[in-house]
Amino acid sequence: MEILLFLVSLSLLASLLPISSASSHVLSQGTSLSVGNPEDVLVSPNGVFSAGFYPIGANAYSFAIWFSKPSCTSNCTVVWMANRDFPVNGKNSKLLMKRGGNMVLTDAGKSTAWSTDTVSLSPTELLLRNTGNLVLQNKDNVSLWQSFDTPTDTLLPTQHLTKNIPLVSSRSQTNSSSGFYWLFFDSDNLIKLMYDGPEVTSLYWPDPWLQDWDTGRFTYNSSRTASFDSRGMFTSSDIFTFKSADFGEILQRRLVLDSDGNLRMYSRGFNSSTWIVTWQAMSHPCRIHGTCGPNSLCSYNPITGRKCSCIPGYKIKDASDWSYGCEPEFSLICDNDTEVGFLQLIRSEFYGYDYGFHPNYTIQDCRKLCLELCGCKGFQYKLGSGNCLPKSVLLNGRQTKSQENGTLKFMLWFAVALGGLEILIILFVWCFLIGFHNNPDKDTEGYHIAATGFRRFTYSELKIATRNFSEELGRGAGGIVYKATLSDNRTAAIKKLYVADHQIDAEFLAEVSTIGKVNHMNLIETWGYCAEGKHKLLVYEYMEHGSLAENLNTETLDWQKRFEIAVGTARGLAYLHEECLEWVLHCDVKPQNILLDSQYNPKVSDFGLSKLLKRGDHDPSNFSKIRGTRGYMAPEWVSNLPITSKVDVYSYGILLLEIVTGKNPAMSVPVMQGSGEMQVERLVSWARNKKNGADHGNGLWVEELVDPRLQGEFDKAKMEILVTVAVALQCVEEDKDARPTMSKVVEFLVSQDEIHTQAQ
Structure with missing residues (x-):
């Protein structure tokens, strides 16, 4: 019935x-x-x-x-x-x-379920426009409210996503209430996808482990708006754009944040009842966070689609809704009397929710650490690197392909309470990971030594030198740097590059050979490289005092060291721009890429990893995407202007201001106004205003700029020289043609220093 x-x-x-x-x-x-x-x-x-x-x-x-x-x-x-x-x-x-x-x-009981909360003294009317926008307006056609300003899970052509209102998915295909997924602009003005679940929140698009500049996004925008047109072109204020697969045709279109967490554009003809997906943000459904809930694994087959399954020892919590995940069939008590075992899962990965990152651990050490942490649900261990990640929550689990991200990848183990429970022994068989290496050709099996001492290393040599890449020195957009001891007992820094498997070896070898020919006292010396299949590594001299960025946060750099670092960095960049056999643009001048030797002499690093251009080649199309770091990037990168050596000049000007002030250019500077109100300014504007104040009788402008870590102990004239180079010489001008060359910068710094020295 x-x-x-x-x-x-x-x-x-x-x-x-x-x-x-x-x-x-x-x-x-x-x-x-x-x-x-x-x-x-x-x-x-x-x-x-x-x-x-x-x-x-x-x-x-x-x-x-x-x-x-x-x-x-x-x-x-x-x-x-x-x-x-x-x-x-x-x-x-x-x-x-x-x-x-x-x-x-x-509602039926006369209670208010929803309202526009608008007021008008003149008569109003509600109109449904041809765009699908529902508009409440007064008799003067002034809009009081419109549905385009309050989207739910869908955008229509010409409708704007703004900083105030996100798209929120439906709970499921049959439940239209608000779900767990958001498309929104974050505080850095970037458009992102977020899982906002019952217990946790996490970003998953763009890939959360990437830096903003690696995603091709631009944080320097305040409008925070995005929209698309009826032809299928989507544009966002953070310069993210895409075109639908059927771009150009005037069709019915909609951009939807679906209940599964994927952002998709749908299109159809005006006489068709079938919607076709013409673009989607996530190509792999299992990379969407929260899809299968906690304690579960997501797998995907193009034919059968996405599938969720509980990990061994767990059962589904709600068969009608996988977002609730799985619950344990055992009790895990945090005491020393409970016997605990670990079940190994191969070809599986769980993202996030770690009890910290613990490098150089053995698998036994990692197991012991998890047992000592009462809330540890298991741990993830990466073979080869010794990276241990104990997990507080088992979320965003997915099965990975055997070839994904190289050979043998992650080992996951899950705590299972033993002793008396029926799940004492769980027979669970996973497909074993079969790793394979591309056989290097005959040329890559050995190495050669060039006349300069620049040589080719084998991957096995560098693996031994780095003790299986165990001591990480740092990481950035280009790759991860490890400390190494070479066979001749020299200490080196090995940079493991992020490069695509399909990168052409000939192109890579041509570029590193150019880098190997570069020789200047203010440029990091490159000792060699490795190119075996997908493995691309560079071997550098080791810098005892690390990067300028690390030292700026301490009191180790007095004013004299800072001045010498500024001059040396300028010399190195001038050499790259004007004295090399090939014109080398750095494209990412920042404190992290200025390294300091045992005497705090500066050496510019990462100078060959962007793009090597021949002199006179100003074609910006040579750069496939924006390069640089937020706060240091020249305006040309986002203005579609030719990319020249002036982008490095701009970044150098920002670097000078950071050396003087100790302030990060990505952060705003609080400034007290005459009215007593506190406002914020960009570092460049703040420094320029202070310098301009000197022309109006402010004799303390240098003191107000200089890093307080110097505690007032500095040469005022030399600090003034650095600010003058950055501001008065127009290194940080918006117009690239107004900026000097790096050789002019060096000339000015040296001449002013000589004048100052003679005057003493």
Whole structure:
């Protein structure tokens, strides 16, 4: 009987589904739309969109907008809902256009489920435009409220996603209430996808382990807006863009944050009822966070789709909703009397929620650490590197391919309470990871020594020299740097590059051979390289005092060291720009790439990893994406202007200001205004204003700029020289043509230093 009643209720839903009619696209003040009258529907003038009460469950309705052309009688494509989380009753619910300018959705009990909270002294009307935008306006056609400003999970062409309102997915394909996924602009002005689950929140697009500049995004924008057009072109203020697969055709389109967490663009012809996916953000569904809930693994097959499964010893919590994940079939008690074992899972990976990062651990040490941490649910161990990551929560689990990210990758173990439990022995077989290495050709099996001492190393040599890449010195956009001891007992820094497996060896070898020919006292010396299949590494001299960035945060750099570092860095860049056989642009001048030897002499590093251009080649198309670091990047990178050596000059000017002030250019500087209000300025503006103040009688401008870590002990004249180079010499000018060359910078620094020395 219950089944019969359920079927009848579904039939009733279909019969009550609002059908588009020739109704007006305007609703006047003092009138209303009723849920009980299927004819109470607004229709856009072109007939493409309808607005009215839409059934979302048994006797549950939402005031919504949907595609009505081509006509639909069921499963219409809804693009907006007013009350997705507070559905109203199927009887006596109304949308009222009240006098005074407010639009109110009331339930059967006359309670307010939703309203626009608007006020108008003049008459108002509600219009459904051809774009699908529902607009409340007054008699002067001034918009008081519009649906385009309050999207749910869908954007339509010309509709803007803004900094204030995110897209929020539906809970599921059959539940239109707010789900767990957000598309939004973060505090760095970047558009991102986020999982906001019942217990945890995490970002997953773009890849969260990438730096902003690696994703091709631009943080220096304040508009925080994104939109797309009917041709399928999407643009965002952080310069992220994409085109649909059918770009160019004028079609019905919608951009939807689906309930599975993927952002997709759908297209269809005006006479077609079938939507086609023409773009999606995530190509691998299992990389979307939260898809299978905690204590589970996600696997994907192109034919059968995505599949969730519990890890051994766990059972599904809610068979109707995988987002709740799995729960243990055992009790794990944190005491020394409970015997605990670990079950090994190969070809599996869990992202995030670590009890810290612990390098250089043996697998036994990692196991012991997990047992000592009461909340540890298991640990992830990377073979070869000795990286240990104890897990507090087992989330975002996925099965990986055997070839993914190289050969033998991650080992995961899960704590299982033993002693008396039926799951004392769990037989669980995973496909063993079969690693294979590309056989190097004959040329890569050995190494050669050039006349300069620049030589080729084998991968096995560097693996031994780094003790299996165990001591990490640092990492950046280009790769990870490890400390090594070569066979001749020299201490070296080995940089393991992030390069695609398909990168052409000939191109790589041509570039490193150029780097190997570079020889200057203020440039890091490159001793050799390795190129075996996917393995691309560079071998550098080791710098005892690390990077300038590390030392700026301490009190080790007095004013004399800072001045000499500034001069030496300028000399190194001038050599790259004007004295090399080939014109070398650095493209990422920053404190992290200025290394200091035992005497604190500066050496520029990473100078050959961007792009080697021949002199006179100013074609910006040589650069496939933006390079650089937030705070140091020249405006040309985002203005589609030719990329020349002046981008390095700009970054050097920023570096000078950081050397003098000790302030990170990515951070704003708080400034007290004359009115007593506190405001913030960019580092460049702040320094320029201080320098300009000297022309108006401010004799303390240098003291106000200099890093307080120097405690007032500095040569005022030399610090003034550095600021003058950055500001007065226009290194940090927006117009690249106004900036000097690096050779001019060196000339000025040296000449001013000589004048100052002679005057003493």
